Amino acid sequence: MGRIICCGLGPGDPDLMSVRADRTVRAAKHVAYFRKKGQLGQARRIVEGLLVADVSEYPMEYPVTTEIAFDSPDYAQLLGSFYDEWAERLARLARAIDVVVLCEGDPYFYGSFMHLHSRLQGRVEIEVIAGIPGMAGCWNSVGQPIALGDDVTTVLMGTLPEAELEERMRSSDALVVMKTGRNLRKIRRALASAGRLDDAWLVERGTMPDQRVARLAEIGEADCPYFAIVLVHGQGRRREAAE
Numbered sequence: 001m002g003r004i005i006c007c008g009l010g011p012g013d014p015d016l017m018s019v020r021a022d023r024t025v026r027a028a029k030h031v032a033y034f035r036k037k038g039q040l041g042q043a044r045r046i047v048e049g050l051l052v053a054d055v056s057e058y059p060m061e062y063p064v065t066t067e068i069a070f071d072s073p074d075y076a077q078l079l080g081s082f083y084d085e086w087a088e089r090l091a092r093l094a095r096a097i098d099v100v101v102l103c104e105g106d107p108y109f110y111g112s113f114m115h116l117h118s119r120l121q122g123r124v125e126i127e128v129i130a131g132i133p134g135m136a137g138c139w140n141s142v143g144q145p146i147a148l149g150d151d152v153t154t155v156l157m158g159t160l161p162e163a164e165l166e167e168r169m170r171s172s173d174a175l176v177v178m179k180t181g182r183n184l185r186k187i188r189r190a191l192a193s194a195g196r197l198d199d200a201w202l203v204e205r206g207t208m209p210d211q212r213v214a215r216l217a218e219i220g221e222a223d224c225p226y227f228a229i230v231l232v233h234g235q236g237r238r239r240e241a242a243e
Helices: 018-029 044-045 072-093 114-122 136-141 160-173 181-193
Strands: 003-008 030-035 056-062 099-103 123-128 152-156 174-176 198-204 210-215 230-231
Touching: 003 018, 003 114, 018 099, 018 160, 030 044, 030 072, 044 099, 056 072, 056 198, 072 099, 072 114, 099 114, 136 174, 136 198, 136 230, 152 160, 160 181, 181 230
Parallel strands: 003 099, 003 123, 030 056, 030 099, 152 174
Antiparallel strands: 174 230, 198 210, 198 230
16 A cells, blocks of 8 residues: 655745655655646745756646636536546555655645545545745845734735725734635725734745735735735834733
8 A cells, every 4th residue: 555645845945855755756666746737836946957868747736726706516526526536646656656745834734645535534544754844935125024022913804805804903912814816805905903013924835935014004906916925014013012
């Protein structure tokens, strides 16, 4: 029996892969990874130059990304069938070989592999190698502590309704907003209504060669790339008392 080894690769910079992940990738004979049709895929890009020459690759191409709304029944059906098919294929492969599934960031933190993970339970041995979450790479790029003292940190999805975003932004100290992209205008409005816009940073492609770090209030209204995160740093509630 083989295994499915999901390898967390970190936020984008290959130098931020763990020693264990690097060792696993370099030894892999069979590698699977998610990608948008016609593109290399971020996880595969991270390991460029690390794979052995005779590696067998299994690109898992999403049937849909942003073409239809993520909350539509068609979207759920297409993605569900996609994950079902690949879980079956990977389970068959793992009857005889180890298959390394590449995952940017950390697999257990909003990672795409989790859709396969739930479908593979009880069917095959699974090993998961932790990776640095993308948000950690992004706040490190800003160069400020994301949270101090008694700060409460909230991780939000930009896909949430604007009213809910605003409410949660008001009630937390430090903020991480993921899934920005086409939601950036809504996120900006919610931050402004919550009185947090002037403290917000936008980090695009954090730790990657074309990284951009800017204050959100100072950039235009255009959509941002998929790999982008909005950050609002905490100020250290009751820090002085703790010290």
